Each structure stands twice: as C-alpha cells, then as structure tokens.
Amino acid sequence: MKQAKAQVKEAVKIKSNIYLLKIHSPYLAKKSQPGQFLHLKISSVILRRPFSIHKVEGNTVFILFRVRGRGTKALSQIKKGKVLDIIGPLGKGFDFKNNRENILIAGGIGVAPLVFLAQKLKGTKNLVLLGAKNKSEVICENEFKKLGFAVKLATDDGSRGYKGTAISLLKHILRTTDDGRRTTIYACGPKEMFLEISKVLKKYPRINCQVSFEQFMGCGLGICCACVIETKNGYQKVCKDGPVFDIKDIW
Ligand SMILES: Cc1cc2nc3c(=O)[nH]c(=O)nc-3n(C[C@H](O)[C@H](O)[C@H](O)COP(=O)(O)OP(=O)(O)OC[C@H]3O[C@@H](n4cnc5c(N)ncnc54)[C@H](O)[C@@H]3O)c2cc1C
Structure with missing residues (x-):
C-alpha cells in the first residue's frame, strides 16, 4: 500500500448515474487483489472516499461507481488527464484459491x-x-x-x-x-x-x-x-x- 498520484486515462458514463474511471497505475495494477479498495482524495470533500477495484487490465485499474452524494458527484465530473491522489490498495480482499x-x-x-x-x-x-x-x-x-x-x-x-x-x-x-x-x-x-x-x-x-x-x-x-x-x-x-x-x- 502507498499514497500515489495516478492519471485518469478515460472517464466514461455507463448509465444515467453510473461512471467508469480508467486510471493508469502500474503499481496498483500489480499489487491489487480482488476485494481490495482504493481511497481517493476528491477535492470538494474533506474525507477520502473508498472505491473497490473494479478490474485490472495491463497497467490500468478501473473504478465503477454510482453517484450518491457530493464526493461521487464531483468524481463523475472528472475528465481524462486529471491526476488523482490515491491511497491503496487497501483492505483484505476475497480468498479465492482452489474453488471449483x-x-x-x-x-x-x-x-x-x-x-x-x-x-x-x-x-x-x-x-x-x-x-x-x-x-x-x-x-x-x-x-x-x-x-x-x-x-x-x-x-x-x-x-x-x-x-x-x-x-x-x-x-x-x-x-x-x-x-x-x-x-x-x-x-x-x-x-x-x-x-x-x-x-x-x-x-x-x-x-x-x-x-x-x-x-x-x-x-x-x-x-x-x-x-x-x-x-x-x-x-x-x-x-x-x-x-x-x-x-x-x-x-
Ligand atoms: C470498501 C468500500 C468499497 C466501495 N466500493 C464502491 C464502488 O466500487 N462503487 C461505488 O459506487 N461505491 C463504492 N463504495 C461506496 C462509496 O464509497 C460511497 O458511495 C461514497 O463514499 C459516497 O460518497 P459521496 O460523497 O458521494 O456521498 P456522501 O455525501 O458521503 O453521502 C451521500 C448519501 O449516500 C449514502 N452513502 C454514502 N456512503 C455510503 C455507503 N458506504 N453505504 C451506503 N450508503 C452510503 C448516504 O445515505 C448518504 O446520505 C464503497 C465503499 C466501501 C467502504
């Protein structure tokens, strides 16, 4: 886990209040495990907001989120190129070994x-x-x-x-x-x-x-x-x- 800056490669509106952020971070892509989360600094709110790692492709980590309040509203307005302050990966994820x-x-x-x-x-x-x-x-x-x-x-x-x-x-x-x-x-x-x-x-x-x-x-x-x-x-x-x-x- 570390605090790092990472750039948004793409921000996509999936449905009326659901958004997908693609974030370039070789570190997070390598270290993250399913079920872990990222703690994002969003400039308009004081406390960071937690988001699950939605998926990983190459050096890109994805966040999928629903707009709920002030923080997620601000996050939904973020554009490609924005640099995010992220702490992660955090928490204990899923134990998924050897299941049939x-x-x-x-x-x-x-x-x-x-x-x-x-x-x-x-x-x-x-x-x-x-x-x-x-x-x-x-x-x-x-x-x-x-x-x-x-x-x-x-x-x-x-x-x-x-x-x-x-x-x-x-x-x-x-x-x-x-x-x-x-x-x-x-x-x-x-x-x-x-x-x-x-x-x-x-x-x-x-x-x-x-x-x-x-x-x-x-x-x-x-x-x-x-x-x-x-x-x-x-x-x-x-x-x-x-x-x-x-x-x-x-x-
Ligand atoms: C480990 C973890 C992983 C998460 N992963 C995701 C994710 O992948 N995608 C996603 O969309 N959301 C996820 N969440 C929830 C997300 O963190 C909250 O939606 C977000 O913090 C809300 O911030 P806000 O400023 O928009 O809302 P706020 O202004 O803080 O709150 C607005 C309203 O939303 C409701 N709300 C806020 N947070 C929560 C919550 N945690 N549970 C239930 N209701 C809440 C409250 O009723 C509140 O009145 C995750 C939460 C945790 C703890």
Missing part, C-alpha cells in the same frame, strides 16, 4: 469488485447472479459473459430475468442443485442482502460465503474506527479486517 464452483452475487453497484474477482477465478463452474431494480439498471452483464460466466438476472419488477431479488433466485438455484459441497459464494451489495444470504445458507452449512461490506469510512487505514461492524469475534474494522468477511463470522 463459484457463485457471485451482486446487488446493484455491489457488482463493482466482482468483475476483478471474476478475472481471477479459475473454477470449472462459474455463475453470477446480478440483482437490479429493473432492466435499465443491470450492469456488467457482458463483462461476466466474456469471462466465461453463466449470468442470471433478477429484477425487482421482472423486466428482465427472474422477478424478485437475487437472493430469492439463489434460494431457487440451491434447491435444484446438489448440496453445494464445493461451492463458494462471493457477494457484494447492501448489508440487508447479506443478512438474507445468511438465512438461506443456514440450510447449506457446507457452502462457504464471503461478503464485501460497503461501510461508511473515515481514515481507511484502521486508525479512526469509524467503519467498525459487530462480528462474532467482537468489533472489527471494515477498512483493515475487511472489507471482505466470512458471512459465518457475522451471523
């Missing part, structure tokens, strides 16, 4: 870190469940297809794919497959989604599941404790002990 069957679950913009993970997974059977409010909010479908993943969509209004949440779809899939002995689930999205996953997995204790939290954060370095969550092992810092946790350590 993988199910990735994305709730909305929670898809951001899962593409980088998909780039690294060598499993024989890879599936991603993309949850969105409606068909116009589905993102990264083709990215996963290009990486050889089977893609299933779940939309709240049923405008594409399964009508319902990605977790009801998961329940359905697990009911109709084997006991999931060799399956690992990786998920990113809202905390409520993780809680639903943990309820489903009570029936399938042999399935491993890792979840990546998007908690409000202060320093990002494990000093300020603004991002702590309660786990079975006491309070833990999302920035340093996470953002990826084993779901069984939380619920």
Whole structure:
C-alpha cells in the first residue's frame, strides 16, 4: 500500500448515474487483489472516499461507481488527464484459491469488485447472479459473459430475468442443485442482502460465503474506527479486517 498520484486515462458514463474511471497505475495494477479498495482524495470533500477495484487490465485499474452524494458527484465530473491522489490498495480482499464452483452475487453497484474477482477465478463452474431494480439498471452483464460466466438476472419488477431479488433466485438455484459441497459464494451489495444470504445458507452449512461490506469510512487505514461492524469475534474494522468477511463470522 502507498499514497500515489495516478492519471485518469478515460472517464466514461455507463448509465444515467453510473461512471467508469480508467486510471493508469502500474503499481496498483500489480499489487491489487480482488476485494481490495482504493481511497481517493476528491477535492470538494474533506474525507477520502473508498472505491473497490473494479478490474485490472495491463497497467490500468478501473473504478465503477454510482453517484450518491457530493464526493461521487464531483468524481463523475472528472475528465481524462486529471491526476488523482490515491491511497491503496487497501483492505483484505476475497480468498479465492482452489474453488471449483463459484457463485457471485451482486446487488446493484455491489457488482463493482466482482468483475476483478471474476478475472481471477479459475473454477470449472462459474455463475453470477446480478440483482437490479429493473432492466435499465443491470450492469456488467457482458463483462461476466466474456469471462466465461453463466449470468442470471433478477429484477425487482421482472423486466428482465427472474422477478424478485437475487437472493430469492439463489434460494431457487440451491434447491435444484446438489448440496453445494464445493461451492463458494462471493457477494457484494447492501448489508440487508447479506443478512438474507445468511438465512438461506443456514440450510447449506457446507457452502462457504464471503461478503464485501460497503461501510461508511473515515481514515481507511484502521486508525479512526469509524467503519467498525459487530462480528462474532467482537468489533472489527471494515477498512483493515475487511472489507471482505466470512458471512459465518457475522451471523
Ligand atoms: C470498501 C468500500 C468499497 C466501495 N466500493 C464502491 C464502488 O466500487 N462503487 C461505488 O459506487 N461505491 C463504492 N463504495 C461506496 C462509496 O464509497 C460511497 O458511495 C461514497 O463514499 C459516497 O460518497 P459521496 O460523497 O458521494 O456521498 P456522501 O455525501 O458521503 O453521502 C451521500 C448519501 O449516500 C449514502 N452513502 C454514502 N456512503 C455510503 C455507503 N458506504 N453505504 C451506503 N450508503 C452510503 C448516504 O445515505 C448518504 O446520505 C464503497 C465503499 C466501501 C467502504
């Protein structure tokens, strides 16, 4: 991890409030692991803002983000050539070695870190469940297809794919497959989604599941404790002990 300046090679609007930044950084491209994040200085806000490493191609790292408030609004207006002040890579990412069957679950913009993970997974059977409010909010479908993943969509209004949440779809899939002995689930999205996953997995204790939290954060370095969550092992810092946790350590 280090603090460094890196230049934006391209800034692309993907959908009405979703943006992609391509950042040139041989250091970050080499050192980053799926599930880790970058802490970005954005001039209009005091605290840095955390963003997952969306994917890595050559010497370029990508950030995919949704505009939420002042910081992300300012970030969405950044143009090609701008030099960013970045601390990273930070945090503990996904443990993804030696899995044969993988199910990735994305709730909305929670898809951001899962593409980088998909780039690294060598499993024989890879599936991603993309949850969105409606068909116009589905993102990264083709990215996963290009990486050889089977893609299933779940939309709240049923405008594409399964009508319902990605977790009801998961329940359905697990009911109709084997006991999931060799399956690992990786998920990113809202905390409520993780809680639903943990309820489903009570029936399938042999399935491993890792979840990546998007908690409000202060320093990002494990000093300020603004991002702590309660786990079975006491309070833990999302920035340093996470953002990826084993779901069984939380619920
Ligand atoms: C490890 C980590 C990785 C992340 N990766 C991504 C990513 O890849 N792409 C992405 O779009 N976002 C990601 N986030 C969330 C992102 O950091 C926040 O959206 C961003 O900090 C909001 O800044 P802002 O100034 O625009 O909003 P603020 O002005 O700070 O807040 C505006 C509103 O947005 C909501 N909000 C802000 N932050 C969060 C949050 N963390 N969780 C839930 N609601 C929030 C609050 O309701 C708030 O009222 C990540 C967060 C963490 C901790």
